[in-house]
Each structure stands twice: as C-alpha cells, then as structure tokens.
Amino acid sequence: MSTNPSGWTPTAPTPSADMVATITGNRALMLEEALIFEIGDNESTGVDFDTSGVPESKLANLVRSSPINLPGLSEPQTVRHYTRLSRQNYAIDLGLFPLGSCTMKHNPRLNEKMARLPGFADIHPLQPQETVQGAYQLIDTLAHWLIKLTGMHSVAMSPKAGAHGELCGILAIRAALEARGDARSVVLVPESAHGTNPATAAFAGYKVEDIPATAEGRVDLAALKARLGPDVAAVMITNPNTCGLFEPEMKAISDAVHAAGGLVYCDGANFNAIVGRVRPGDLGIDAMHINLHKTFSTPHGGGGPGSGPVVMSQALSPYAPLPYVERDGEGYRLVEEETAHDQGSDSFGRMVAFHGQMGMFTRALSYILSHGADGLRQVAEDSVLNANYVLRSLEDVLDAPFAFSGPCMHEAIFSDKGFADGFSTIDLAKALIDEGFHPMTMYFPLVVHGAMLIEPTETASKASLDQFIIALRSIAERARAGDQALHDAPIYAPRRRLDETLAARKPVLAYKTRAPDGADSGAGVGVGGG
Missing domain, CATH: 3.40.640.10 (Type I PLP-dependent aspartate aminotransferase-like (Major domain))
Known part of the structure; x- marks a missing residue:
C-alpha cells in the first residue's frame, strides 16, 4: 500500500484481485481512518489563545508543569475523526443483529x-x-x-x-x-x-x-x-x-x-x-x-x-x-x-x-404500556416464530443438533458438523461480515461443538430474515465444499481477519510514538488494539 503525503501508512487491507488499491487507503465512501495520535501531534492545539498583555501572575495556575501528550486537533478534524470511526460500527439501526442469547432487537x-x-x-439520587x-x-x-x-x-x-x-x-x-x-x-x-x-x-x-x-x-x-x-x-x-x-x-x-x-x-x-x-x-x-x-x-x-x-x-x-x-x-x-x-x-x-x-x-x-398484555404475548409468539423460521430454513445446510426434539424457542442453534476439513465456525462468521451482517454468537453454549447461536428476535421482519438466510445458506454451502476463500474473509470489511490468538496473548493497550533515535516516547495512552 502506498504511503500518502501526510506521512502515515494506511492500514486498509492489502489489495487483491477483487479490490482497488488507492493512495489514501479509502474505498469509495468507506474512509480510511488513522489513529487520533497519527492525525494530530502533541506540539499543537486546535485552539489559539492570545496571552499577550496578560500578567504572568494570572497565568501561574494555568500553565502546565508537564506535557499532557494528547494530540491537538481542530474542531473539523475531531468531528470527522469520530464520525468516520462511527461509520465502521455495526448497529441495530443498520440491520439484523443475530447474536444469540443477547436479544438485540429494535428499541422503539x-x-x-x-x-x-x-x-x-435529570433526576438525582440525593433529591x-x-x-x-x-x-x-x-x-x-x-x-x-x-x-x-x-x-x-x-x-x-x-x-x-x-x-x-x-x-x-x-x-x-x-x-x-x-x-x-x-x-x-x-x-x-x-x-x-x-x-x-x-x-x-x-x-x-x-x-x-x-x-x-x-x-x-x-x-x-x-x-x-x-x-x-x-x-x-x-x-x-x-x-x-x-x-x-x-x-x-x-x-x-x-x-x-x-x-x-x-x-x-x-x-x-x-x-x-x-x-x-x-x-x-x-x-x-x-x-x-x-x-x-x-x-x-x-x-x-x-x-x-x-x-x-x-x-x-x-x-x-x-x-x-x-x-x-x-x-x-x-x-x-x-x-x-x-x-x-x-x-x-x-x-x-x-x-x-x-x-x-x-x-x-x-x-x-413505556414498552410494557405500549404493548399491553396482549402485545407482550405477541412478543413471545413472534420471537419464537422467527427463530423457528431460521431453524427450519437452514437445517438442511447447517447441522441443527436439537432440531429433532421439536420447535426451539427464541433462538436457533447450529454446529459446524459437516464442514470440510480445516473449516470451522469462525470461517462462516467472518464471511458473514462480507455479506453485511454482524455474526451470530459463536462457540456458545459449550455443549455444542462449533456452536452458532442465532436469535432473530421478535422485531425482525420476514424480508430481513430471508436476506440473512440466503447469505448464510450460501456461506454454509461454501464451508461444506471447502472453499479456500473463506479462510481470507472478511475481504470487504475495514480490516481483514485479525490473529485472535496473538491479540489475546499480546494485546497492545497503549499507543506509543517513536522518537528519532527509535526509543519510545510514551506519548498517547489507552488507544491501540491487539
């Protein structure tokens, strides 16, 4: 990946045959975003204060005794930074959130x-x-x-x-x-x-x-x-x-x-x-x-x-x-x-x-009064109906270990049984990101090997479930066939697949700049990632 004129190296995925390399690291309207310490520097500030003519005695308590090591950004830079980061989040307002056991439904x-x-x-506990x-x-x-x-x-x-x-x-x-x-x-x-x-x-x-x-x-x-x-x-x-x-x-x-x-x-x-x-x-x-x-x-x-x-x-x-x-x-x-x-x-x-x-x-x-007793009963009925629709729509391409024992309740569970050798739940979940969906709950509960726990909740429409099911069926069939491309997923996300073992064992919990002599300056804390 090329280095842009500002001096920082974009960390977007390495271009492949199905991707377009760019100088900026941006991909269409999904904008690449550096760490905040890479955008600003701790030698400047986004606000100018005119201290001319102010007696030194009045500044005594306001002058810092040591640098705070925080980057100085202008207001537009700050707003754009956090807005770009927010666009890389997945949320219930964007689409279906199938996390099992978490009930991630629409909030009225x-x-x-x-x-x-x-x-x-604005209530206060000591009133x-x-x-x-x-x-x-x-x-x-x-x-x-x-x-x-x-x-x-x-x-x-x-x-x-x-x-x-x-x-x-x-x-x-x-x-x-x-x-x-x-x-x-x-x-x-x-x-x-x-x-x-x-x-x-x-x-x-x-x-x-x-x-x-x-x-x-x-x-x-x-x-x-x-x-x-x-x-x-x-x-x-x-x-x-x-x-x-x-x-x-x-x-x-x-x-x-x-x-x-x-x-x-x-x-x-x-x-x-x-x-x-x-x-x-x-x-x-x-x-x-x-x-x-x-x-x-x-x-x-x-x-x-x-x-x-x-x-x-x-x-x-x-x-x-x-x-x-x-x-x-x-x-x-x-x-x-x-x-x-x-x-x-x-x-x-x-x-x-x-x-x-x-x-x-x-x-x-507010939720209870809006629904009433009859509406709350429908909440239960719709959550169970949606989960069973997912279960029966996928049980022919994903192993459903308890499907034989009758209907499920609010969530459907599948395993990775039937995948080609070398393929597991993590491959399916990462490929689901490329389809625009947040993955389901993985490897839980432990009583099911390679568990995939899906809870569509009562607020998912049939249309959204059908789209989710089509995507999941396609990925499941690829996992059963041993499609090697699944090991590279996600391809289209802002970041490629992380080394999760390394991230867990050696997490980077602080950002450190490098001084000209190669030593750590210690500037910037609490922002890095594994």
Whole structure:
C-alpha cells in the first residue's frame, strides 16, 4: 500500500484481485481512518489563545508543569475523526443483529423519548423524596407489572443487570436457609445454563456442581434427583435454556428441589420467549431475574445500560435487598435500611448505593404500556416464530443438533458438523461480515461443538430474515465444499481477519510514538488494539 503525503501508512487491507488499491487507503465512501495520535501531534492545539498583555501572575495556575501528550486537533478534524470511526460500527439501526442469547432487537424511539423527559432524565439520587414522587410511582407501577407477568410475590428493583440479579437471588436464598438454621454448601447448575450462573454461585461462596444435559438438550431430571441432598442449597436453571429450548419438566425439577429442602433460581434472561404466555411462579420458581434491557427494550450492546430486577416467591420475599419503594398513604417513600431494621426486616442488606436504573425503568414501563398484555404475548409468539423460521430454513445446510426434539424457542442453534476439513465456525462468521451482517454468537453454549447461536428476535421482519438466510445458506454451502476463500474473509470489511490468538496473548493497550533515535516516547495512552 502506498504511503500518502501526510506521512502515515494506511492500514486498509492489502489489495487483491477483487479490490482497488488507492493512495489514501479509502474505498469509495468507506474512509480510511488513522489513529487520533497519527492525525494530530502533541506540539499543537486546535485552539489559539492570545496571552499577550496578560500578567504572568494570572497565568501561574494555568500553565502546565508537564506535557499532557494528547494530540491537538481542530474542531473539523475531531468531528470527522469520530464520525468516520462511527461509520465502521455495526448497529441495530443498520440491520439484523443475530447474536444469540443477547436479544438485540429494535428499541422503539418512544421509549427513548420517555426516558429523556424532565424529572426522569435529570433526576438525582440525593433529591428529597417529596421531589421525586413521580419517579417512585413509576418504579412502583413497573414493579407491579413484573409481579403480574411472572406470577411471583414480590420484586427487588435495585439490581443493575443480569449477573447482579443472579447474585441478589442467591444471597436471598442463602439468607433464607441461614434463617432456618440450615446453611448449605452446594449449588447445582445444569450444563445448558448461562455461564454467569456458576460464576455467581461461586462468587457467593458456594461449591458448584454440574448437572448433565440429555440428548435433547434439556436438564437430565434423573441425574438432578440423584444428586439432591441435605448439602444442596439451590439449583440455578436457565429457562428457556441456552440451547434455545424450553424445559418441559421445570415443575418437576422445582418439586424435587423443594422436597430436598433446596430452593430454585431461574435465569430469566430469555424471558422474551415466554412473556405473556408462561408465569415462572406457576412453575415453582423461588427467584428469577428479568433483564429489562433484553425483554423490555434497550438492547445492551457495548456494555450497557442494564437493569436486572429479581422477582421472588413468598418464601424469599422477607429476605429481599434494600432499598425498595412502597406506597405511603397518598404518596410513596423509599424504605431505607435503618427504617427497615426497625420493622424487623430479614433483608440480607443493600446491593447498591442508590435504588436502580431510572432510565431503564422508564424505558421498560413505556414498552410494557405500549404493548399491553396482549402485545407482550405477541412478543413471545413472534420471537419464537422467527427463530423457528431460521431453524427450519437452514437445517438442511447447517447441522441443527436439537432440531429433532421439536420447535426451539427464541433462538436457533447450529454446529459446524459437516464442514470440510480445516473449516470451522469462525470461517462462516467472518464471511458473514462480507455479506453485511454482524455474526451470530459463536462457540456458545459449550455443549455444542462449533456452536452458532442465532436469535432473530421478535422485531425482525420476514424480508430481513430471508436476506440473512440466503447469505448464510450460501456461506454454509461454501464451508461444506471447502472453499479456500473463506479462510481470507472478511475481504470487504475495514480490516481483514485479525490473529485472535496473538491479540489475546499480546494485546497492545497503549499507543506509543517513536522518537528519532527509535526509543519510545510514551506519548498517547489507552488507544491501540491487539
């Protein structure tokens, strides 16, 4: 690749027969972009200050004692830099996001508008309670909806995300067992559960033991019953599970655990597949977190925001965390730790400094009220319909290990079985980028070799699914035929395939310029990549 007049070398892919080499590294309107340290330099600034005639005494506290080693850019340079970078992102507003288990669906703009209303967007956790009555009412209304939809007794609204909600449920279970003088040491986690389940149990101080899955991808009930005993505190089960399958023996599982003196935690991350159709409380579940950012809007790509309220059975409700909102005469109040102790609460304590995620609460309630009970039922039906459409449209070119056991729920799972030697899931996923789609979840769950987990969600249209299916079918057929070109994918992305092993073992976490003598100057931190 040629070096341009500004002195930096474009890092676009090396030109091949199907690409056009350019001096700039640009390819049509997809503009090549250097690192910000390569665009500017730390000897200049984008703003000029006239200090002539200003007494030195007035500048004393403003003069830097050492260079900050940040590049100086003008405003147009800065805006263009970040805009060009943003154009290299994939987003739900650009197309289908098929990540399995993540529920990356369209987020209605109405929800965003509601979250930005004055009184919600600008609320402060230290405001006097009388000034936030509307916010408390919203939290209380959302809580009642969550209780109604799940058939549970109460809900803790403060957990910030799914894994935080899991910890909340497990701590409540531990508190309940200790209150009856029956502290136990083991939590059972099926192979088909989310990976955060065993991590949460271990973090809470429990020993974790696996429960195997059947050939149909469900919990082996016989193996579970055989392991139950006086040392088992709980079972953590994901339903629908990570293979995209509903656990039809959930009630039998709950009954067996309860008979052995344990309690049942359900990972509710996949609640969008059953909302409005199944009430977890009717299945004997004692605690379940609900990812508001998955079931009730606001897809959480990029690390947030999130919210994971935990619904609880009557047996666990006394041990729920503080604080919580309750109706107080004509208004609402936040029940804090000190007042709760006066009332004899058995709460295990506080998980967060403040109550919860106000923006997430507002979006979720807006979503629920917009749909209503009938609309939420359709959410579940459409998510299941879309996933099964993908499953049945691809099962003849991709191995679907559980297709024989009946319909899936919200997501379809495939394996790399049948690919030519030397080809794997990573080749298919990288080729999918060239077709303009974000890859599906890869190599998860671990119970399926070379797993490809696809969740189209309820907001994908048939037209968009058909386009996705056509692209995936074509790539799958190439992988089965051993098309060597797949090893080079992606070809048309801003960057070619990375050496992921090297990136993981030797990540470059800081950008360093080179001084004329070849030594590192140390300028610029926190921007590089593996």
